[in-house]
Amino acid sequence: MRSNPRQWLRRRSVLKRNVIAVVLSLVIGLPLGAMVTILLTPVLWDLEPVLHMELVGHSGPADWVFEVMWAVEIPLLFLTFRWLLREKADAQLDSE
Secondary structure: OOOOHHHHHHHHHHHHHHHHHHHHHHHHHHHHHHHHHHHOHHHHHHHHHHHOOOOEEOOEEOHHHHHHHHHHHHHHHHHHHHHHHHHHHHHHHHHO
């Protein structure tokens, strides 16, 4: 059974917005996550005695700290960009 052309265009539009949101979240999230993690180094030093684990080594934060930062930040950026792109698309539909 075929869907009508309007549904097909809507699905294509949603897919396009999602792809744009993924690309933006990765391009912005990877360097931003690294910078935030490095800036959090003094906080991580203070947390080491409390948590009884090594969060920062001689060369900077542990790899898993970067990975946790990216795992939290990139999905949040994706959801934010997806929401912003949807709002923009809805505003364009309302103006037509």
